[in-house]
Amino acid sequence: MNRTQADRGRDVVVQAVGLRKAYGRGRERLPVLDGVDLTLHRGEVLALLGPNGAGKTTTVRILSTLVAPDAGRATVAGFDLVRDAARVRERISLTGQQVAIDLKQTGRENLWMMARLAHLPRRAARARADELLEAFDLTAAAGRQVGTYSGGMRRRLDLAAGLVTRPEVMFLDEPTTGLDPRSRQAMWEVVRDVVAQGTSLFLTTQYLEEADQLADRVALIDGGRVAAEGAPAELKRRVGQVRLELELATTDDAGRVAAALGVPVPEGGADARTVRVATDGTLAGVRELLAGVERTGVAPRRWDLRTPTLDDVFLTLTGHAARTEPRPGTGEPTRHTEEVAA
Amino acid sequence: MTALAIDAVTLAGRGLRLVRRDVDSMITAAVLPVVILLMFTYVFGGALDVGTSYVTYATPGIILLTAGFGAAGTAMAVEQDMSGGMIDRLRSMPVAAGTVLVGHVVASLVKNLLTTAVVFGVAAAIGFRPTAGPLEWLGAVGVLLLFVHAITWSAVLVGVLVRSPDAASGFTFFVMFLPYVSSAFVPVATMPSWMRGFAEHQPVTPVIETVRGLLVGGTPGAPQGDALADGALLAVVWCVGLAVLFAGAATWAFARRR
Known part of the structure; x- marks a missing residue:
């Protein structure tokens, strides 16, 4: 299949229309995505902001070809997610919530392995690993097993492992959850550098500040739907700093x-x-x-x-507290008390 | 190299590095069988009449037990991959599906050759004297590798299916138990008839009999000639059949689990 219309017309790298996904069986079947529409333009950073259970990770898993949607369509880097999954995979990288590196391999070995699995020739793989170690300030620790790294170093290495091929679109699922403030700042710096080199970034976060720091556009996800969308400045103007x-x-x-x-x-x-x-x-x-x-x-x-919490944002922009489940015909919305990191 | 070959070689290299650096499990995999060997030889062996020195009778079984026990570690390694982020990342890359499982299997084969060699060394030190020539040796190692291969794929299947490290380690006990209800430590003829039926027909028995016949042929209890050939054929059929079955099931389950 060739590049789709959406991509030909404008510089759109991710286009999702009406994504639906439910997990479980029969009566226990729980809808997670209830018609998600999203667009990511080339060179842009889009933050999907929402509480735990809002459907952020499921959206990323669908867009990175890990699971197929029940309904809806999406193109990533110009190719249909379902029909052309192999070609999508050559153009994206996924850095999930769980670190995808081996603790018993060294930093260099992890990156080299990923570069080889991305089918870089041996010498190029070695060069790329060293280049990334340098760029992510890990050269000194390159020969140590990752088990000896700090949490921040592991996240940086994990991010580097997703960049061995210079992907067109990068998916980052909650890149700083669980990091201390200093490591979080360092991570943001690294992400900004990556974006500056032309990678389009699809980011999920539960932190309002993170979306503010990194994103060109923020989509609020609430109960499996995009509830509001806009630039962070717009968002902040409405919520108050x-x-x-x-x-x-x-x-x-x-x-x-x-x-x-x-x-x-x-x-x-x-x-x-x-x-x-x-x-x-x-x-x-x-x-x-x-x-x-x-x-x-x-x-x-x-x-x-x-500083405003995620709840404040939802209360202001959607008129109700954040929900973890898609808006059902009945039932009370689940209230969230997740604090937004200051 | 084709992309598939690069993936397989790269992931096998990964598996080997992980196994080599998991010193704890490497030691356990060698020490436990050695302890069992010493215990059976010196504690129980004196009371057991198997028609030959007990170490000669039991060593082939212990070597098999070592192989099975070591392979069980693969269940935990695979479970770790499945529950961590590694599988997700590999699936989002153009990496051939299932090659990560092949990587674990290759690592298991190499690891078990090493631990088996250690156990064999200890057995030789306490009186195990194989009578095998080069061809018999080759045959014995080949049958052992086939056995490890089959057991490893069953461990991979378990690793793909279970949802916790504890469940994965539980598999070890199952694998440890099988050789006891075989001809590994006592001739099956000494077992009650209902158990004998199982012991004679489970896959571990023909494998042990084959290894015994090849390594210490001519000693009492070891099969020879046609009996050995028939047993060897049965052992190979069992191992290949189980490997095909488990590898197929593991690959299928791997593709489905999300």
Whole structure:
């Protein structure tokens, strides 16, 4: 099959239309993807942002040819996922959540093996392994078994292993989950370098900040569907970079403060006395908000500035908390309390 | 080299490196059979009348047990690949499906040749004196390799199917048990009749009898002539048949598991 229409017209490297997938059998059959539409343009970074169970990994597994969708179509690097899986595989790389390197091989051996499996000639494979070790700051550790590496080093090596062939499209499934802040920063640097060299990146993450740092476009995935899409700046503008949180003594006070600040009156439950309002995080902005509170004559018991959680994003952009299962006709949405790393 | 050959050679190299560096399991795979050999020879052997020195009778069986035990480690290695990220990455690359399993099988064959040599060395040190000529040796090693090959594919199948390392290691016990209910340690004629039926017809017995007949032909209990030839044919048929069966099942299960 030749390059498809979508690719011929514009520089589209991933196009998914109506992807559906369910796991399990019979009555226990659980839909995971409920009609996902996505587009990734050449040279672009798209972040699929959502909580655990939203369908991020399933989307990546489908687009990287590991599992076939129940319904829907997708082209990757110009080829149909199902009919031309072999050609898609020559043009992509997948770095999953679980590190795909052998702890009992050295860093160099792991990369060399991957380069050989990508069918680089011996000498080229050796050269490429050394080049990647250098680029990922692993040359000093190249001869050590990976079992002795730190978590951050393993992730870097894993990423390098996915780059032996300079793929057209790279899939990165939650690249920094479980890393400490410093390793996370280092990982972001590495990913930016990779993108700068022309690889289109399809990224999944549960961290709002990560999407903000790396992505040109963010797609919010919620209950097996893309709930909202846009540039991170747009997203942040709507959510607010920082939230001012005010805990009041009574629900009446909370209602008054909320009205004065022009935000929705908090609903019942444990949170009914807490008012949250978006701010740009500057001193002037916060001062103005606090002045507004003062004018009501109500004294908050406590106030706090915090970065938005994934929940805040979903609440603001979709009007409801993030759900882990596709919107069914019945049943309550599952609430998520996953914190977004600051 | 074709792409398929490159994949197979590369992944076999990987398997060998992993096996070589897993020193713990390498030692266990050699030490345990040696302990069993010493125990049977010095603790039980004196009480067992097999018509010849016990070490001469039991060594072929112990060597077989070594091979089977070592192959069981493959179940754990395959399980580790399946539950980790390696298989996903290989599947997203243009790597021929199932070559990663072949890599594990090649590694198992080499590993078992080594551990078997160690056990054989210990047996020789405590009095095992093979009477085999070069051809008999070649035949014995060949039959052993066929046996390891078949057992390894069954271990690969287990590794592909199970969902935890514990379940994979459980396979070891099954493999360890089979030689006991065979002619490995006592002649099957001494077993109760219901067990004898199983012992005589399970695949381990013809393999052991063949190795015994080839290595220590002429000693009491070792088959000779037509009996040896018939046993050898049966052993080869068993090993090849089981290998085909298990390799087919493992490849099929591997392609299906997601």
